[in-house]
Structure formats: structure tokens, C-alpha cells
Amino acid sequence: MFINISYKYKSKNYDLRKKKISFIIIHYTETKTLEEAIKILTSKKSKVSSHFVIDRNGDIYNLVKIKFRAWHAGVSKWKRTNDINSRSIGIELVNAGEKSNEEFSNLQIDNLIKLIIQLKEEYNINSKDILGHSDIAPSRKIDPGIYFPWKKLFKFSLGNWTKTRGKKKPLQQDEKYFLLNNLKRIGYPIMNINDNQTNNKVVDAFHRHYLTELVGHSADQRSLLKSVDLLKNN
Structure with a gap:
């Protein structure tokens, strides 16, 4: 599967990776444009970055080499793992955010799926360890938000999903x-x-x-x- 990845932009916001990669973390940029997102993710003052950014038109940009520890997860935890940055690949989707009610474009999600399939195979990542930023940092973050199509990803054995329904009945x-x-x-x-x-x-x-x-x-x-x-x- 061929994926066209641009190396046009680079971020210096990274350090050495200390552990084996076992997670993929999905974010949204909460910006109106790719340019605005790139400015934030490459600024020394922001102290944030990600390995990849995917624009609305599906274009994929690599900002930090995967061998390095990008600064995308922040204070976060999943099961017994606290330093998510050291064990993950971060992917940002250009999107104005949940509060803007902006849905992700088909091109964006289709290329995200292609990228994750490749990364999952290359780094032997468990499908259930493909998570959203809000999963690992629920007290701070809400991205990738309610419009992110987890169900669609699950059709490609990416991420986690359940079809169980149940009743609209309050819990005791x-x-x-x-x-x-x-x-x-x-x-x-x-x-x-x-x-x-x-x-x-x-x-x-x-x-x-x-x-x-x-x-x-x-x-x-x-x-x-x-x-x-x-x-x-x-």
C-alpha cells in the first residue's frame, strides 16, 4: 500500500524515545487551517508536536521521525503506562474541534486509515491500543471528539468498538x-x-x-x- 507522505515541515519539539512503541494516539488540531496547526506544532514556545498531521484534503505530513519521542500526549495514562509519549505515535487531524461541530472529511479519514494500517503492521501495534487523546487524558482533553468515526476504523480492525445496545435505563x-x-x-x-x-x-x-x-x-x-x-x- 503506497502512502504519499510530505516531509515539508519539521518540528524540533521531541526528545529520545525510551521505550518500545505500542500505541497510536489520535488527536485533532483545534485549528482552522493546516498552516495554523503547523505553526503551533513546530514552535519552540508551544512545546508540543506530533509525528504526523493530516490535512482536510488527505495530505499527510511527517513532522517528527518516529524513532523520536514527540510531545503530543502530555500528562496521560492507559492501564499501567504513564509515559504515553515514549510508547506512542501521535497523529493530528486538522479540524476546528468538537465545539465547532466540524466533521472530518472522507479523504482525511481514508488516508488516516491507510497510515494506521501501515504503522500497525510495521510496529506490531495491538488494535485496541489505537486510542484517542481523550481516552488517555480524560480530565484534560476531548479530542478527537464526538465526530471521529471509531466505528469506521473498526471495520478495518483498527481501534475498538462494540455494537452492544441495551436500554436507556438509569444505573443504580x-x-x-x-x-x-x-x-x-x-x-x-x-x-x-x-x-x-x-x-x-x-x-x-x-x-x-x-x-x-x-x-x-x-x-x-x-x-x-x-x-x-x-x-x-x-
Whole structure:
């Protein structure tokens, strides 16, 4: 599979990678243009970068060599991994952000899929370790947002998804704890089962990935059943 990648732009915002690559993390730039995104990702002052940026027209740009540790994940965690930057490849999609209600273009997603397929094979990455920024940093981030097509990626065995539906029925208190425990086992960073403020953001991150209509709302039976189904194959 041939993928055309441009090396037109370079970022110096990186350091040495300390661990084996095992994750791919997907972001959006929250910018109106590619140029604005490139300016941020290559600025010394910003102290952020990513390995790849994909424009709305599908053009792919490599900013940091994969052998280096780009600064895209920030303070984040998945399962027992804290230093996500050292173990991941970061991909930014040019997009104005969830609050702008901008959907991703077909060309952008099609080329993202091609790129991830190649990276997954080359670095032997588990499909379930293809995640969004909000999955690994739910208290800080919401990208790639509710418009990101996780279901489409899953058709190519990329990322994770569940078709389980369930009923729109509120959870009892014991079921809420059951859900949080499931999310922790899946990989979400739940540190304190009684920290409602933080845990609500974790549940929102889960909904952003698997049940977008519940973002900003309380979990229900659908949330719980989806978490159970995901654990069966986790």
C-alpha cells in the first residue's frame, strides 16, 4: 500500500524515545487551517508536536521521525503506562474541534486509515491500543471528539468498538461502581472510585468513544453493557 507522505515541515519539539512503541494516539488540531496547526506544532514556545498531521484534503505530513519521542500526549495514562509519549505515535487531524461541530472529511479519514494500517503492521501495534487523546487524558482533553468515526476504523480492525445496545435505563449506585471498575480494567485512568468530578470526565471520555449521545449526561444501562462487552475481548 503506497502512502504519499510530505516531509515539508519539521518540528524540533521531541526528545529520545525510551521505550518500545505500542500505541497510536489520535488527536485533532483545534485549528482552522493546516498552516495554523503547523505553526503551533513546530514552535519552540508551544512545546508540543506530533509525528504526523493530516490535512482536510488527505495530505499527510511527517513532522517528527518516529524513532523520536514527540510531545503530543502530555500528562496521560492507559492501564499501567504513564509515559504515553515514549510508547506512542501521535497523529493530528486538522479540524476546528468538537465545539465547532466540524466533521472530518472522507479523504482525511481514508488516508488516516491507510497510515494506521501501515504503522500497525510495521510496529506490531495491538488494535485496541489505537486510542484517542481523550481516552488517555480524560480530565484534560476531548479530542478527537464526538465526530471521529471509531466505528469506521473498526471495520478495518483498527481501534475498538462494540455494537452492544441495551436500554436507556438509569444505573443504580452499585451499577455505577461496576461501570467505573470496568472502565479501569479496560484501561481508563480511574484513580479514586469516589472522586466523582474526575470520574465523570472519564465516563464522558468513554461516551465520546462509544456512545456519543450520552456525552455530558449520566451513564445508563447502555454504558454498562458496552463496558462489559469490551472487557470480553480486552
